[in-house]
Amino acid sequence: MKQMMVLFTLLCLSAGSVFAQAPTSSSALDRLDALLGNIETLTADVVQLIVESDGGVLEESEIQMLLKKPDGFYWETLTPFPELIVTDGNTLWNYQPDLEQVVIEDWDSSRSELAAQLLSGNIESLGADYTIDSVTSAESEHQEFELTPRLADNVYQLISINFMHDELESIYLNSKNGQKTVWRFENVNRNSAIDDANFQFVPPENIEIIENDYAQ
Numbered sequence: 001m002k003q004m005m006v007l008f009t010l011l012c013l014s015a016g017s018v019f020a021q022a023p024t025s026s027s028a029l030d031r032l033d034a035l036l037g038n039i040e041t042l043t044a045d046v047v048q049l050i051v052e053s054d055g056g057v058l059e060e061s062e063i064q065m066l067l068k069k070p071d072g073f074y075w076e077t078l079t080p081f082p083e084l085i086v087t088d089g090n091t092l093w094n095y096q097p098d099l100e101q102v103v104i105e106d107w108d109s110s111r112s113e114l115a116a117q118l119l120s121g122n123i124e125s126l127g128a129d130y131t132i133d134s135v136t137s138a139e140s141e142h143q144e145f146e147l148t149p150r151l152a153d154n155v156y157q158l159i160s161i162n163f164m165h166d167e168l169e170s171i172y173l174n175s176k177n178g179q180k181t182v183w184r185f186e187n188v189n190r191n192s193a194i195d196d197a198n199f200q201f202v203p204p205e206n207i208e209i210i211e212n213d214y215a216q
Contacts, residue, residue: 043192044065045187061080066199155176
């Protein structure tokens with residue numbers, strides 16, 4: 001779920017405020033900020049590959065994703081292990097049909113790491129945590145950006161965001177343990193209307209409901 005929330009944060013970065021205070025290339029900053037800022041809603045079919053350090057594919061998943069700024073995110077793994085993670089910015093639901101259970105949590109910005117920087121509105125620190133560099137020229141139809149963590153305790157070694165013709169194409173998460181996660185975005189539909197009801201979850205009957213209350 002942590003990787004999914006990293007994706008949520010990256011896609012929801014809003015132009016003009018995301019990379020405040022970031023000592024990085026101004027041209028790369030402006031280009032990435034513009035590309036991400038053009039996304040208000042997004043639906044896509046996502047192919048997720050988890051690749052081991054030796055290059056072998058550990059797992060391939062098919063996922064349906066919906067995004068609606070500033071609060072809505074829907075991430076449903078269809079295969080091989082069904083799971084749904086969805087939030088409206090107030091509540092986070094994690095539904096696991098194979099276990100016949102749903103875990104319900106308040107959206108707690110103090111426990112949500114990078115994603116909290118979006119929903120709390122306090123996203124300026126992202127630019128302080130990563131340097132942002134452009135790999136490709138501004139004239140290229142393929143735009144690639146690399147985010148390198150500044151702090152040694154970050155679990156990621158590198159995050160790469162790729163666009164083709166201004167549309168999101170793929171994201172790579174390179175972990176320090178050598179494992180890589182790849183998201184390929186297909187059938188992308190940007191800035192079409194999405195009903196807010198998609199970001200709320202009504203548990204089916206006869207399943208276990210686990211409510212996590214961190215205030216206790």
